[in-house]
Amino acid sequence: MRVIPPAVKEILDKWNIRGLVILSLVFQTFLIFLAPLRKRTSKKLLAKILWTSYLLADWTANYAVAQITKNQGKEPKPDDPPKNKKLLALWAPFLLLHLGGPDTITALALEDNALWARHFFGLVSQALAGVYAVVQSMDNPLWPPIALLFVTAVIKYMERTYALYTASLDKFKDQMLKPADTGPNYAKLMEEYDSRKESNLPTDIVLIDEPDKHDRPPTLKPGPDPLTHLEIVQYGFKFFNTFKGLVVDLIFSFRERDESRDFFKELSPEDALRIIESELGFLYESMYTKTAILHTYAGTVFRIIAFGSLISSFLVFHFRPKKSVEFHGADVVITYTLFVVGIGLEISSLVMFLLSDWMFAASRKLKDDQVKDKGFFRRSTTRLQALFQKKNDKVYIIDTFLNRLLAFRKPRWTMYPCSGNGTHEVLTTPFLLRRWSGTIYGFNFIAYCMKAKVLRIHRRSECVCRSERAWEFVVFVSDWVARRVQVLFEWIKDVDSSVGIFIKRWSKKNKMVYCTVYPLYLVFSSVIPLVFRKLWGYVDRIFSVESFLDEIRFVSSEPMTKKQWEFIFSELKHKSEFAETPECAKKVSSARGEWALHDSKLEEVERLMRYVANVDYDQSLLLWHIATELCFQDEGDEETEKNRSGESCDDREFSKIISDYMMYLLIMQPKLMSEVAGIGNIRFRDTLDEAKRFFKGRHSENLKDMKRGSKMILFVSNDIEPMHVKGDRSKSVLFDASMLAKELMRLDESSSSSSGSHGDGKWRVLSKVWVELLSYAASHCKATEQVAQLSRGGELLNFVWLLMAHFGLADQFQINKGDARAKLVVGE
Template identity: 55%
Template sequence: MVEVIPEHIKDVWDRWNIRGAIILSLTLQAILICFSPLRKRTPRRLLIMLVWSSYLLADWSANFAVGLISKNQGKDPKPDAPPQDKNLMALWAPFLLLHLGGPDTITAFALEDNALWLRHLFGLVFQAIAGVYIVLLSIPNSLWVIILLVFISGTIKYLERTTALFSASLDKFRDSMIQAPDPGPNYAKLMEEYKAKKEARLPTKIVLIDEPDKANRPKKLEHRSFVSDIKKLTDIEIVQYAYKFFNTFKGLVVNLIFSFRERDESLEIFENLNEPEEALRIIEIELGFLYDSLFTKIAILHTVFGTVSRVIASGTLVAAFILFDKKPKKDKLFNRADVVVTYTLFAVGITLDFISIVLFLFSDWTCAALSSLKDNPDEPPTLKERFLNWLLSFRKLRWKEQKCHHKCTEQGKKPCIKEGDDKCSSVLTHEVLTTPFFLRRWCGSINVFNFLVYATKAEVTRIHDARGSFRRNSWKIITFPFKILNLIIQKPSGWIAKLINNVHTWISHKVNELSRKHPWARRTIYPIYFEFLSRIPHFIKYVLDYLSEFFDISDTLDTFQRSLYVHGEPMTKELWTFMFNELKYKSKFGDNPENAKRISLARGEWTLRDNLPENADREKLVRYITKMDYDQSLLMWHIATELCYQQEETAPESYDEKDHYSYREFSKIISDYMMYLLILQPSLMSEVAGIGKIRFRDTSAEADKFFQRRHIENEKSVKKATVNILDVDSEIDPMGVKGDRSKSVLFDASRLAKDLKDLDDKYKKNKWEILSKVWVELLSYAACHCDSTAHVEQLSRGGELINFVWLLMAHFGLTDQFQINKGDARAKLIIGK
C-alpha cells in the first residue's frame, strides 16, 4: 500500500506538532500586540490583512494546541520519551488559556465581534474544563503550584477579554449610557389635587414654569470660564476636555439624543478655543477613546476591576516563572527542548505583559484619570501636571511649511515640489501635518480621487507633498508593477477579441483556399472548422463573461483600477481652520433643534443663498442641488470644480491672491475627497450614495466615447480634456437631448462650470470662496447622515476626515440628535382669593 505521507514526515509531526502549535500561538500573540495598535494610524491594506489573519488564527491555533495536548495526555509515553513530559505539557495548557485571553491592544477586529461575547464566555468555560482535564491526567505532578498560578492568570485574561467584548457590544454600550427611568412630574397627583380644589369651589388654576430656555441660560460653565482672557489650552487640558466630551458624545454611536445643556456646554468651549488646532487635537483624542472602548481592553483595564485583575494576572505569571526557574534538576526531569519552549512561553508572556503595562501607564486614559479640570485655569500647574504635559507633548501635532504650486499646472507641466524652485510663477505656503508615524493618533492624510484624472489615465499629481525624494521615488518603483498590470487588465476583452479575430481570419482564409482545391477538404475540414472549431472561442468568451459576472470579477478589477488613481494629501492647518470656522459660523444659526436640523440637511443651498443675491442666477445654481439626488449633485459639482480648476491659473486682480488660491485648493481637495468616499468607500456613504456608482460608470463611459471622438484618448492630459469638454455647446439641457436612461452628468457639469464662471464676471464674487463653502456643506451633509457604526468602523482603518467633521458638527450642535430643548416643566397649583 502506497503511503500518501511518508513515515519520516509523520514522525517529525508527532514529535513537534504540540511544540509547533505552541510557538505559532505565541508568535500570533506577539504580532497582535505589536501591530494591532498601528491600524488606527494607517489604512494600509497589508497591515490590516496581517492583523486580520493573525486575529483569526490566534484562537484557532490555541484551541488546536489544547486539543493536541489533551490527545497526547491520554496516550502512554513512548519508550525513549522522558518519564515526566506529560507534566510539563500540562503546564502549557493554561498558557494557551492565557493566549486565548488575547492582547490588550485588540479584542475585536470589527464591531460585529463584540456581539459574540457570549460565544467567548462559553469558550472560557470549556477551555477551563479542558485545562483541568489535562492537569488531572498528569497527576501526580510536581508542577501543580506553577500550573495553578498560570491557570489563574490565563482565566483572568480571558475574563478581561470577554468583559471587554460584552461592554463594547452595541446593546450593552447603549444600556451603559441610559439613565434611570424618568417618569416626569407626577401628573396624576397634581390632577387629583386640582380636582379636589375644584370640587371645593376654590378658584384654582395651574401655572407652568418651564426650565430656562436658551435666552436665560447661564453663560459661564462651572468648570472653566472663557469669558475673560482666552488662554491656550495645555496638553493635559486637551486630554481632559477630550475625555469629558467622550463620555458625553459616545452616545452618538448608538443614536441617543442629547439635551440643550450638553449642546451649550460643548458649544461654549469650542466657540472660545484659542485656535482651531485645539479642536482638532480634542477630537482626535476623543476618537481615540472611542476606538479603545470598542476594539481594545483599555477601557476595562482603567476600571477598579480591571486594574486589580491586571495586577493579579501579571503577579501570578511572574510568581509562576520564579518558581519554575528555581525548580532543581529540570534538565534531567524534562526534555531539554520542552524546557526551552517553556522558558520561551514565560519570557515572551512576561515581555508582552510588560509592554501592555507600559501602554496602559502612558495612555491618554491614564492621563485623564490622574488629573481633572480646574475651576481656576490660571492656577499654576502642579508637579504631576507638568510631568503629564511633558509626556503628552511628544504626541502633539507636528506641522511643516510646505510650498504648494498652482500656476505651473498649465500646459501639462508637473507641479514644482522643490523649495525655492524659480520656475514656478506663484508659490503659496501652507502648513501640512507631519506627525511621526508612531506618535500619530490617526493617519493624518486625506485620500483623494479625481474623475477626470481617472478618465484620461493621466499621471496623479499632488498639491502638497511632504515626502522626501527617496520616499517619492520608492513609491514610484513600488507602484510601477501595478501600473503595468493595470495596462494589461484595462481592456482585456478588447485585445483578446482582436487576437482571436485575427487568428480566425487567417485560418478561415486557409480553409477556404484548401476547400476550393480539394473536394475532400470541402466535405471534411470545412464543416468541422466552421460548424464546430470556430465557435469554441465564442463559447469560451461566453463562459468567462458568465464567471466574471457570477464572481463579480469585473467589479473587483474596476475597484483595483480606480485605487491606482488614489493618493493621499496631507491635512493642512489652513484647511482645518477653514472648515472649523465655517461650522462655527453656522452654529450661530442652530440655536434650536429645528434650525440645527435644517442646517444639517443643507447640501450647499444654504451657502449659495447666504452668499449670493436673490435672483434667477442664484436659483439656477441652487437647482443643481435641490432638484437632484445627493450622489448626482456630488458627481456633477466634482467635475465642474475640476473644469474650473484646470481653466483658471491666475487670480483676478480684484481678489487677494493668497486667499484666492487657498479657496481654490480647499475646493479641489474636498471635491476629490468626496469623490473618493463616494466611489471607494461605499460603507461610509451607504446612507447617501444612492446610485452613485451607476452614475460614475455611465459618466465614465460617456467621457471615453467623447475622448475617442475627439481623438484625445491617448493624450493623458486633464487640461486638454477640460478644454474639449467646455468647448461643447451645452445651452440645451443634456437630458432634453439624450433622455434619462443614461445617468451620465458629464455635460451637466460643463453647464454648471460655465454658470460658476459668471460669478466672477457678473457679480464680482470669488467663485472659489463660494465653491469651497459649498463643498464643506456637502461634506457636512455626508458626515451627519453617515451611519454611526460606519464612522466607528473607519477608526480601525486609520480614520478619515469625515469622522472629524461628524464629531465637530456634534460639538457645534449641528445634528438632529439635540432634541431635548426645554426638559420637564414644573407645575404649580395657585388658589385665588
C-alpha cells in the same frame, strides 16, 4: 502507499504541539504591537496582517489545546523523559491565556462585539479542555504553577469577553441610559389639589420652567490662554463621555448642546481639532480594546492579581530543581520562552496602560474642578491653606510632567509648497505618535476615465519618507504592468479579429475547412475566452481584484492642511449661529449647497441653485466634482496663477481636494455613503461610459492628458440641455457638469467686469459648496460606520461628523427646553 514520508511524519508528531505553542505566541506578539497601528493608517497590508493574526491566533490556541489533551492520553515513548507529559500540561493554561488576547485588540470589527456570547462559551469550553488535560495527569508535580497560570488565563479571557460585552451596541446603549424620569407625582398632586379645593382654598398649579441658557452661568469655558496638552485630553474625555451616545442614536438635552456649542465657539480651530482627535481615540479604545474596562477599580485589581499570578507561576517553575532531568531540554526552553515573553508582553501592556490618553484624562481633574477645590480651601483655616498650597505645588509638578509626555503626541505642522504659488502648513505628525492617519484620499473621475496620473497638490518629493517612496514605486510598477497587460489584451483581440475574418473567408471557399478548422476556431476564440472570463468574474467577485487594482492606481492622497481645517471649522461655526432650535439645526445640517449659494450674495444664484436643489445628492456630487475638475484644469497656466490672490489659491486647492475626497467616498467607500449614495454607482457608470465614448470618438482614449481632455469637454456646445436631447433614461451627467463649469466660469467674468461690490468668485463659492456637501454626508452617515472607520485609520468625515455634533448641528438634539416642574400654590 504513504503520502507523508515516515521521517517527515516523525518530525511533525514530535514538533506539532511545540510548533503550535510557539506560533500562538508569535501571533500574540504581532497583535499587541501591530494592533495600535491600525488607527493610524488605512494601508491594506497592515489590515491583512492583523486580520490573519487575529483569526489564526484563536485557531492555533484552540487546536494546540486539543493536541495537548490528546497527547495526555497516549502512552509515553521509551526515549521520552520521565515527566515530560506533565510539562506539556503546563502549556494548556498558557494557551488559554493567549485566547484572552492582548489589551490592544479585542474586536477586529464592530460585529465581533456582538459575538460576546460565543467568546464566553469559548471560555467555558477551553477552560474545561485545559482542566481535562491536567486531570489526566493528577499526580502532576507542576500543579502549583498550573493553578496560578489558570488564574491569570481565566482573568484575561474574562477581560476580553467583558470588553466585547460592554462594547456591543445594545449593552453600550444600556450603560448610557439615564434613570427614568417620571416628572412630578401627578396623582399625589391632584389629590392635594382636590382636597384644597374642597376646603374652599384658592389653589392653583403653576408650571416653573427651567432657566434659559442665557440665565445660566457657563459650566465650561476655555480660558484666555491656549489649552495645555493635558487639558486637551481632559476635555476630549469629558466630551467623549457626553457624545458617545451618538453611536447608538441617543437624544441629548439642550443643556449638553449649549455647553458643547458655547465651549467650541471659544476654541481655536487647532485646539478643536486636537480635542476631537483625542475624543475619537477614546471612542476607538472603548470599542476595539480592553482600555475601558482596565481603567476601572475592578479592572485594575484583577489585572494586578493576574500579573502577580503569572510572576508567581514563573518563580515556582524556575526554582524547581532537576528540570533538565525530568523534562525534555527543548520543552524547558519553550516553557521559559512562554514565561519570559508573556511577562514581557504584560509589562508592555502595563506601559501602554500608564501612557494612554485614558490614564492621563481619568487620573487628573479638570481645572474647573480644581478651582472649586481652591475656593473651598480659601474659606478654610490657615493650616488648611498651607496644606492646599503644598498640594497645589504637587499638582503643578504632576501636570507639568504629564504635559511634557503628551507634548510628543501633539500635531506637527510643516510648510510645503502647493501646486499654486503659495505654501501650506501640512500635518506631518510622526507615524508612531499619530492619533489618526491625517490623510485625505481622493478619486478623480477625469483621471480614471483617461487612465491618467493625478498630480499631488502638495509636492513632498524632497521630504517624503522612504516608505512612501517605496509605495509610490510599487504603485508605478503595478500601473505599468496593468497598462502592458491591457495593451496585450487589445493586441490579442485585434489579432483574433483578423484571424477570424481570414478563417471565415477561407471556410466559405473550402467545405473541408468549414467542417474542421472553423469549428476549432470557434471553440478556441469563443468558448475558451468565455470560460476564462467567467472564472475571472468569480475570482473578482470574491476577492475584488479589479477594485483593489483601481485603488492602487487611481486613489490619490493629500495630507491635512491647517488652513483647510480652519476653513471647515469657520464655516460650521458660522452655521451654528443659526441653529438655536432643533428645527433650525436640522434645516442647516440638511443643506446641500443652497445655504452656501445664498450666503455668497451672487446675482447668478438662481442659475446655480438648480444644480443642488433640484437634483439628488449623489447626482449633485458627480456634477460638482466634474465641474470642479474642469475649472481646475482650465486654470493651470502660469499667467492664470499670477492673477490669483493667495486666498483664491487656497480656495482652489481646497475645492479640488474635497471634491476628489467626496468622489473617493462615493465610489471607494460605499458603506460610509450608503445613506446618501442613492443610485450614485449607476450614475458613475453611465457617465464613465459616455466619457469613454466621447474620447474614443475623437481618437483620444489613450490621451492621458487631463488638461486637454477637459478642454475637449468644455469645447462642446451646451446651447440645448442634455436632457432635452438624451431623455431621462441615461443617468450620465457629463455635459450637465460641463454646463455647470461654464456657469461657474462666468462668475469670475462678472466679478472682474463689475466696478462696485460683488459676490464671491467661483473658487470661494466652490469651496463653500463642497464644505456643505461634506457636512451633509457627515451628518447623514450611519454612526456605526463612522466608528467602524476609526479602525481603518479614520477619515476627515469622522472629524466633521463630531464637530457638527459639538456645534449642535445634529438630529439628536431634539429637546429644546427643559421639563417644566409643577408647583401647587395656595392663595391668601
